[in-house]
Amino acid sequence: MGTPTRGTTNPNRLRRVDNWIAYRCAEPLRAAAVPLVIDLGYGATPVTTMELRARLAAAVRPDVQVVGLEIDPARVAAAEPAADPPGLRFARGGFELAGLRPVVVRALNVLRQYDESAVVDAWRTMTDNLAPGGLLIEGTCDELGRIGCWVLLDGIGPQSLTLAARLATLDTPGTLAERLPKALIHHNVPGTRIHALLRALDDGWRAAAPYATFGPRQRWVRAVGAVREAGWPVLDRPGRWRHGELTVAWAAVAP
Numbered sequence: 001m002g003t004p005t006r007g008t009t010n011p012n013r014l015r016r017v018d019n020w021i022a023y024r025c026a027e028p029l030r031a032a033a034v035p036l037v038i039d040l041g042y043g044a045t046p047v048t049t050m051e052l053r054a055r056l057a058a059a060v061r062p063d064v065q066v067v068g069l070e071i072d073p074a075r076v077a078a079a080e081p082a083a084d085p086p087g088l089r090f091a092r093g094g095f096e097l098a099g100l101r102p103v104v105v106r107a108l109n110v111l112r113q114y115d116e117s118a119v120v121d122a123w124r125t126m127t128d129n130l131a132p133g134g135l136l137i138e139g140t141c142d143e144l145g146r147i148g149c150w151v152l153l154d155g156i157g158p159q160s161l162t163l164a165a166r167l168a169t170l171d172t173p174g175t176l177a178e179r180l181p182k183a184l185i186h187h188n189v190p191g192t193r194i195h196a197l198l199r200a201l202d203d204g205w206r207a208a209a210p211y212a213t214f215g216p217r218q219r220w221v222r223a224v225g226a227v228r229e230a231g232w233p234v235l236d237r238p239g240r241w242r243h244g245e246l247t248v249a250w251a252a253v254a255p
């Protein structure tokens with residue numbers, strides 16, 4: 001495998017979502033005859049695609065096959081030296097997924113460049129091309145990967161929203177609003193469900209301030225517990241909360 005140009009992309013930028021993918025998508029990946037994963041729109045350097053392959057190979061199955069797809073041919077050519085087939089390949093492709101049938105698609109920081117009106121069609125084009133039982137993870141994060149939010153979709157449609165933060169540097173969960181997925185970011189105004197969820201999380205975080213003595217993880221776990229007690233359909237088991245995650249059913253926040 002060649003040495004890629006790392007450019008200015010932070011290799012850890014997508015660590016949070018990758019950690020969640022390794023947990024949430026492990027079952028279909030392990031069951032698949034061909035454990036194919038697509039990283040759609042990997043950007044100026046292939047470094048986050050390489051990180052995804054390394055994480056899934058270590059945590060889920062060593063024979064995972066990750067394909068980075070880019071709409072920009074210059075970016076495909078630039079990534080080529082990093083290819084390590086069959087585990088890591090790069091090709092030109094868009095939402096139709098280049099005719100491949102992946103078990104998992106990660107599309108991070110791609111739809112944020114589009115109009116909100118393009119989201120549903122893009123989601124549908126990608127999910128129509130998944131393998132049976134396949135999953136799409138679509139979302140947004142900040143440059144350093146400190147905060148990120150993503151939607152999980154299957155062949156039926158959106159299933160959940162995950163909010164995730166690096167707790168050591170988190171001021172208040174309200175900052176997650178800056179990186180909501182395209183489908184939600186313009187709806188975060190008083191009176192909407194996403195706004196109410198972020199407010200519930202902020203309230204829980206504030207109320208849990210005394211637990212900060214035991215570290216931000218304890219405080220976050222208490223805050224998520226408060227969100228669940230307030231009636232929000234929190235999906236992931238409490239063991240995930242300590243990673244700085246909150247996952248709720250999509251129906252609870254859908255605009």
Ligand SMILES: C[S@@+](CC[C@H](N)C(=O)[O-])C[C@H]1O[C@@H](n2cnc3c(N)ncnc32)[C@H](O)[C@@H]1O
Nearest residue numbers: 041042043044070071072093094095108109110
């Ligand atoms: C901001 S970069 C994101 C890079 C990387 N995913 C990350 O999160 O660090 C967005 C990339 O998506 C690519 N892109 C935009 N629309 C696309 C599409 N329909 N299919 C594939 N790639 C696309 C762009 O060329 C660009 O390289």
